[in-house]
Amino acid sequence: MLPRYRHKMDQARILVLATGGTIAGQAGSATRPDYRPGQIDIADFLDEFSRLGLDAQLEGRQVANIDSANIGPELWTSLHQQISAAIDDPAYGGVIVTHGTDTAEETGFLLDQTLPTSKPIVLVGAMRPADAVGSDGLRNFANAVQVAAHADASGRGVLVVMGEHVLSARDARKAHTAGTNAFKGFPRGPIGLATPVWLDWLAPPWRVAEPARFAFPNSFPIVPILHAFAGMEAACVTQAVAGGAQGIVLAGMGAGNSPDAVREALADAVRQGIPVVRATRADDGLVHREPEDDSNGFIAARALGPAKARILLQLLIANGVTSMDEAQAAFDKR
Template sequence: MREPFILVLATGGTIAGQAGSATRRDYRPGQIDIATFLDDFAALGVDARLEGRQVANIDSANIGPAIWCDLHEGIGAAMDDPGCAGVIITHGTDTAEETAFLLDLTLPTTKPVVLVGAMRPADAVGSDGLRNFANAVRVAADPEAKGRGVLLVMGDQVLSARDARKARTTGSNAFEGFPRGAVALATPASLDWLQPQWRKDEPARWQFPAEFPEVPILHCYAGQTGDSVRRLVEAGAEGIVLAGLGDGNAPDSVREALTDAAQQGIVVVRATRANEGLVDREPEDDANGFVAARALGPAKARILLQVLIANGVTDPARVQEAFGRR
């Protein structure tokens, strides 16, 4: 009987990027194919059976529903394959939190699913790609990794998809977890879980969207007027995520326009443009028909709202329940 393999779905990003020089600041993501990358990894001598598939090879700024669908179908097939122990997705860091969270919402937790990327291209001094990937292999091969939803491995930390966010533009510590920090610490030689499994043998929470509803993010700023909301409504928004001031605040005219939108059946979620912090419900939310994003930042709030609307969940009370779920 063959030993179980780990499926590697490659989408490009910095981990597959090249600059053509060890010291150049600029580089092109998505230049190395997965076969070459796995050959380079094999030279490190890490004991693992890996099978690679190239889903895309692009800058993650260009990832969207078509590639998400391919990833979801590929992982679903791996979940049904008794020979597959887990799945690793190589991914650019700019939108890694959105891809990870979408998959976290729409996949069962029966096998490990791990996203991994890099902050420096493969030919840069101090490239972190192979180390991060070695850490991801250790996580994906560990049976204890299942029952935790989708995980993101960066900089020797393992983060839950719901918590992970890119907090800095550069550096090996670009990712943080909120409200939880790391759920495990990983190196090529060790893996230490910091908390027990929290989603053991859980089925997918939501169906993967057949179509992704139009849900724009409205970034709030001083002097903003309600016209910014009305333009989104006129353009056909099915939901709106407010990247609000402070704990989800907005100027009165914006708030009034959002209330009008909610009364028209458009789901309105209050998040914050601040890097982290809870956006709790406030007394006016019931009357206004608003939802509080709680710990989710605007990008992930948008993903969750799209999934909910696609699954027929638009009642603010039910949407709020989903935003409060761990």
């Protein structure tokens, strides 16, 4: 049986980088269906958190206060720089990033691939704004503090805490538009269970003392995601190529499939030096390599959904990885 850890915070400080999202959102009414994300300053949020009486040393820093739909390379660069500095600073025991849920899986995966695993890095968000009935923000944050303050959280890559589930950033995906259980892990489920009092790890660390897998890009290559549909035409591909695509991710039907004309256009893009990844628009399931992938030059996304497949392909291109075999190995890696 894996050990259970009672709430006992490490004395090292935890740096909290706030980016906004629903966890910092307000509706102005406890029952109003719409709300404004990114309204609460991190100083006010941590002041409210301090009233819970949990023994934690937190240092807040407002990086942004926006809807996570607006997050992109500029903010990613700032987060990466500040987290890297905290990893190198012995005063910090870990880092928490408060983040909107819509793009948390992309930010988490990008950081997971470009940071070492020496200290806990935890993303946390909420599905209900702070002034809503049943708001989950403070509870989720308390759980994230429990994780970030624990030494055994390192060596697992970047983590995402939603509800009581601790997910690997490589596995975490938003699977529901609403409700506090909107996140799940695929292909692995939760790797830990957290409350403000208890922390249970369901598996041992698997990335102990691992360096960053990729250098953080100076610029992000143009990689569109093409969503496959019945009647899709090859023009969807040729227009992406004409628009300057440096790579393409197909959110394919089933196991990464597409109409014949689209597949042929994608193979032609590969012949022009544009890497193509076959992912799936389905919620679950692996996209395995097929015999035709060798002749077409395609990369199989394996367990990564289209959004994360896009991030990984951008990292590969930015780091000069052009071999299909090398790229496939990166998608196969856990």
